[in-house]
Amino acid sequence: MKASDDLPRSGHLLREEAVRMLMRSSIVAELDAHDARLVIDAMQPVRVPAGTVLMREGQRDDTDYMALLLEGQVRAESAALLPGEEVVISIIGPGQLIGEMGLLDGAPRSATCTALTEVKMATLSRTALRGLVEVNPAVASRLLLGLAQAMADRVRSTNRRLRTLSQVARALQRELDATHAVNRRLLGQDTDMGTA
Structure with missing residues (x-):
């Protein structure tokens, strides 16, 4: 994603709102x-129109950033088992992060991830993260610990x-096995009746 010219980086109000969102984010609280x-300040502002695909599942060439959503909503979805079908994972709103796994x-x-509405977001590139690690390692470590905690929470949730x-x-398999057993008995009775 490239920074949009019409979202000024120096916008004090947007910056302060982004700061509050980042502090409230459960990921980096x-x-x-x-x-x-x-x-x-290490992030770049971006504005994208509704319908824009921000990142595509399986894509390798854009995994060098994550984004904090400032305004708008994004739908995260994953390919289903059947071709052409998608499974909606979540709807992501202001104050939430996307792309942090690829960044790391x-x-x-x-x-x-697709913008459902016009989206304003701030992106953090891998290069900017490395700069933050070099210039302010304490802040970078708290950010990285927060990201690691969020991913661990997601893994635990997925495991549940x-x-x-x-x-x-397993319950469905037991039901199918029971139904199959009943069908075999019924077919066996029909066969017995036909020979009698």
């Missing part, structure tokens, strides 16, 4: 106002959902 300003590990994007889905799948 350990940052105080000074630290949050340092992170926001450089791996392909894990979801497609997988356990639930596994339980549902």
Whole structure:
């Protein structure tokens, strides 16, 4: 993503709102106002129109940034098992981050994120993050710990959902096995009646 010319970086009100959002974000809630300003100052402002794909699942060439949503909504979705179908993972709003996994590990994007409305966001590139680590390692470490905590929370949540889905799948399999057994008995009775 490239910074938009019509979203001035020096906009004091937008900067202060971004600072408050970053501080309230559950991902990096350990940052105080000074630290949050340092992170926001390392970010680039971007404005994108509704319908813009911000990142595409499986994409490798744009994994060098994450974004803090300042205004608007983004839909995160992942490809379903059937071609052409998508599974909506979440609707992301102001104060939330997207793209942090790609920023940290450089791996392909894990979801497609599309702007549902016009979106204003602040992006943090890997280069800017490295600069923050060099210039202010204490702030960078708190930011990185927050990101790691958020990802750990997501993994735990995903594990809980997988356990639930596994339980549902086992219950469905038991139902199918029982139905299959009944069908075999009924077919066996029909066969016995036909020979009698």
